[in-house]
Amino acid sequence: xxxxxxxxxxxxxxxxxxxxxxxxxxxxxxxxxxxxxxxxxxxxxxxxxxxxxxxxxxxxxxxxxxxxxxxxxxxxxxxxxxxxxxxxxxxxxxxxxxxxxxxxxxxxxxxxxxxxxxxxxxxxxxxxxxxxxxxxxxxxxxxxxxxxxxxxxxxxxxxxxxxxxxxxxxxxxxxxxxxxxxxxxxxxxxxxxxxxxxxxxxxxxxxxxxxxxxxxxxxxxxxxxxxx
Amino acid sequence: xxxxxxxxxxxxxxxxxxxxxxxxxxxxxxxxxxxxxxxxxxxxxxxxxxxxxxxxxxxxxxxxxxxxxxxxxxxxxxxxxxxxxxxxxxxxxxxxxxxxxxxxxxxxxxxxxxxxxxxxxxxxxxxxxxxxxxxxxxxxxxxxxxxxxxxxxxxxxxxxxxxxxxxxxxxxxxxxxxxxxxxxxxxxxxxxxxxxxxxxxxxxxxxxxxxxxxxxxxxxxxxxxxxxxxxxxxxxxxxxxxxxxxxxxxxxxxxxxxxxxxxxxxxxxxxxxxxxxxxxxxxxxxxxxxxxxxxxxxxxxxxxxxxxxxxxxxxxxxxxxxxxxxxxxxxxxxxxxxxxxxxxxxxxxxxxxxxxxxxxxxxxxxxxxxxxxxxxxxxxxxxxxxxxxxxxxxxxxxxxxxxxxxx
Numbered sequence: 001x002x003x004x005x006x007x008x009x010x011x012x013x014x015x016x017x018x019x020x021x022x023x024x025x026x027x028x029x030x031x032x033x034x035x036x037x038x039x040x041x042x043x044x045x046x047x048x049x050x051x052x053x054x055x056x057x058x059x060x061x062x063x064x065x066x067x068x069x070x071x072x073x074x075x076x077x078x079x080x081x082x083x084x085x086x087x088x089x090x091x092x093x094x095x096x097x098x099x100x101x102x103x104x105x106x107x108x109x110x111x112x113x114x115x116x117x118x119x120x121x122x123x124x125x126x127x128x129x130x131x132x133x134x135x136x137x138x139x140x141x142x143x144x145x146x147x148x149x150x151x152x153x154x155x156x157x158x159x160x161x162x163x164x165x166x167x168x169x170x171x172x173x174x175x176x177x178x179x180x181x182x183x184x185x186x187x188x189x190x191x192x193x194x195x196x197x198x199x200x201x202x203x204x205x206x207x208x209x210x211x212x213x214x215x216x217x218x219x220x221x222x223x224x225x226x227x228x
Numbered sequence: 229x230x231x232x233x234x235x236x237x238x239x240x241x242x243x244x245x246x247x248x249x250x251x252x253x254x255x256x257x258x259x260x261x262x263x264x265x266x267x268x269x270x271x272x273x274x275x276x277x278x279x280x281x282x283x284x285x286x287x288x289x290x291x292x293x294x295x296x297x298x299x300x301x302x303x304x305x306x307x308x309x310x311x312x313x314x315x316x317x318x319x320x321x322x323x324x325x326x327x328x329x330x331x332x333x334x335x336x337x338x339x340x341x342x343x344x345x346x347x348x349x350x351x352x353x354x355x356x357x358x359x360x361x362x363x364x365x366x367x368x369x370x371x372x373x374x375x376x377x378x379x380x381x382x383x384x385x386x387x388x389x390x391x392x393x394x395x396x397x398x399x400x401x402x403x404x405x406x407x408x409x410x411x412x413x414x415x416x417x418x419x420x421x422x423x424x425x426x427x428x429x430x431x432x433x434x435x436x437x438x439x440x441x442x443x444x445x446x447x448x449x450x451x452x453x454x455x456x457x458x459x460x461x462x463x464x465x466x467x468x469x470x471x472x473x474x475x476x477x478x479x480x481x482x483x484x485x486x487x488x489x490x491x492x493x494x495x496x497x498x499x500x501x502x503x504x505x506x507x508x509x510x511x512x513x514x515x516x517x518x519x520x521x522x523x524x525x526x527x528x529x530x531x532x533x534x535x536x537x538x539x540x541x542x543x544x545x546x547x548x549x550x551x552x553x554x555x556x557x558x559x560x561x562x563x564x565x566x567x568x569x570x571x572x573x574x575x576x577x578x579x580x581x582x583x584x585x586x587x588x589x590x591x592x593x594x595x596x597x598x599x600x601x602x603x604x605x606x607x608x609x610x611x612x613x614x615x616x617x618x619x620x621x622x623x624x625x626x627x628x629x630x631x632x633x634x635x
Contacts, residue, residue, distance in 0.1 A: 054548065054628050075552045082550020089632065093545040097244050109233045110550040155549070 002028040002051070002163065002195075007060035009046050020046045021057070022218040028197065030162070033189040035198040035209035043218040045167075048199045052087060052165045053080045065162055082110050086156025086164045090171040092148040094140040100126070100151050101136050107159045122158055128192060129154040130184050146177035153184060157194070164188070164196045170205055182208045229555045238562040241535075249567060252531045256571025256611070257578055259521030260604045264579025266517040267600040269586060270510025272593035277502045281495065283426060284434075285364040287329075288495040289460040289472050291317075291479070311454040312489040315442070317479060318458045325474045327467035332362040333455040335445050341395065341438060343410040348394040352412055352438045354445025362461045365439075369402035370421030378441040385410060385417040389425045390436035412438070415448055468494050521604075524571070525611035532564050532619035543623050544631025557624035564616020565609065572608035576601055 009021040020043045028034055038044045049055040050062060053069060056077070062070045069080055081087075086107075094103050104122040113121070126136060131150040135143060140151060149169060156164050166185065170178030186208060188194045200206050207226055214222035242249045293312040318333035335354040340347055359365065360372045367386065377384055387395070387410075396405050402422055409416050417440060426434040446453065462471045472494050483489055536543070543556055583594040 049629055078550050078552045081548060087548050093541060095542060107549040110229055112230055
């Protein structure tokens, strides 16, 4: 459950204030599949950073599962990112020369999960993300782009987060592979009821979601259910 | 982050760039290895100098004629050549001062010595029976001079093993030497003993020597009643200082002078002087080697800074999936410490081998002490922390958003 009340974000450059987000108000319920979209410079990346607890808003309230994390310290935010949020990036960001399983287990390492249980959890997450078992012990750099993104999705799932944030997840993939990855997100939402926020500037990608939040110049200009 | 995970991450990171890790470790290996080897050479020579001083005799006080001179003056001038000490002084010291075990008055000179057609130039010492105990000289074959022989002015001689080799041929058996006649300054002496080998080289060869009765030496060679050294052995090392002071007072009174016309030194002073020279030597060698250790440390810092820059995106990702500042800090600091730790262990082995080679092939005494091992281990750990700290804190302070965007 996400609640944003009057969120603003400003950057200060030589006493000049640039307001990137202007009093945003919205909420996202558990199990929703939402796309946040807008042209570049609209503020959607900044919003994603705040939603992903990578950054804090200048003012306003951001409640994640009932806790206002707008004024958390760096280490508290790290903890939130570790336990509540799973990230999927455009450029995958896998550790090179490291096996698929080890990549997926990385969040569990920082969560201080018992070592003996990690591999099973990682295998379950990989199975959900749809990567076939023959790849599990390969090095991450031996995989194709689509396979890499599945590993990244599995890594985002492994801590069983309240929220999966996908930042342009299809940006580095061809259309066909991109479709498969988007299908994976749909499955995760339908079958496993994960809350997913998809950040993209492409309308046809955004339309895979059930709800669409349209941002321009730091304000929400539209928020509607897609026809699906 | 669990410790075992931290170690795994560090280990994998170092393995992922073996060549670079290896070269960085090499810098530390050379640094630590040379510190160990250099300190071992310094401490080895310190030990060998101390033991050769100890072999001259124990609890020894040496009195030589001529005033004591300060640093920077010509040391040899006057000392030993002036004639202020007499045999009577030695007798007075033995009878008049408590804590004196024995006293050995000595005269020495270098003369040409002949025997059966061979000849050599060697040091001829006029001594008394007490010499053997005071100066720690043992006879291997035959016997040393007795007080009776000194009193009777017997023309007998005890020779060192090197002198024996020079006069009678290398390793001549004692039956071919004992009872033979040697000529010193046209006087015939009968050889009655050969001393044990003591070692020593160059100017200080204690084996290339001939001992004859003091009385004979004074009568026929140096002339007069003067002696060139009085060696005093105190009963134990605790009374050394008080004995030395008493001797000074006694001799001042006997010579009827206000400032000493003799020099007095005890063995502890000699050892201390020699030690201060060799420890300066050790510090010098160690600090030259220490410089290479610092250079190795800078190599680590250089590598870690490169690593942090190269792995900026990785750091961003780790932060995104929940790494705290201290997790990142410990990981990079740990990598630096691991490098120096491995380098330290290999360096100790290398230093040990180097000091073994030096002592084996160049016959320089070496001594790898626990102290130098602990020191260099501590230093290498400290270098890891010092030179790893800055790169690690830089990594830990990276903003995850910017780190993830880094190209």
